[in-house]
Amino acid sequence: MFKFGTMQTASEFKPHTSAELLLACQRIAGLTLGQLAAELALPVPDNLLKDKGWVGQLMEQALGASAGSQALPDFPELGIELKTLPISQQGKPLESTYVCTAPLIGITGQQWEDSWVCRKLSHVLWLPILAERKLPLKDRIIGQGFLWQPDSEQQALLRQDWEELMELISLGGIAKIRGAHGKVLQLRPKAADSKALTRAVGINGEPIQTLPRGFYLKSGFTQAILQQHFQLG
DNA sequence: AGGTGATCATAT
């Protein structure tokens, strides 16, 4: 009898501890996206134009994330959120990092500790991907993933931005919030297109319709996280 | 060039 049944395929893998998760990250570090996709028998799109979430979903499958599209951390039993982070050859983030959608109504009295931003960022597995635009998708290289929890300074920066943004939102100032607001955390559109609408609070406290927004980490913040971990210059 | 605003796919 051949031993097909004893082969552990990557799609069956599921980490039971954070140590197992880090081992899985070490196994895939250095592989190209094409190599990893081949292991999982997944086709690689020519580009991300119509597959913007492809890299993240590939990593979810490779590392055994199980939450799917549920509103849960990627590794519910571990309480860990997975975030891929596209970086340049110099190790600098190429994009901001989406955190979660922003609640625009019924937010009076919300506490930072209870916010989605705080919860989502409480424990993150960062997975850098060398992803220069000129590099074909299949040739982009998986970096070394690492676990991160915000230190008190980072927590304070996030909290301050979040509190300022949430106060503006609750007082009807959503229309004047732009991406430049906030030191490390910003509010930007998060929608199918510029015509999507959701409920929010107007300048006189009245209900209005506005573009759905999401919280994003500015690249300077994620760059600092990378430097903190890899001790780069 | 880099940051802000716009956009794409899929599941529920």
Added chain:
DNA sequence: ATATGATCACCT
């Protein structure tokens, strides 16, 4: 419409 996963692309 909202949640998941993000990157595209225009504008300054």
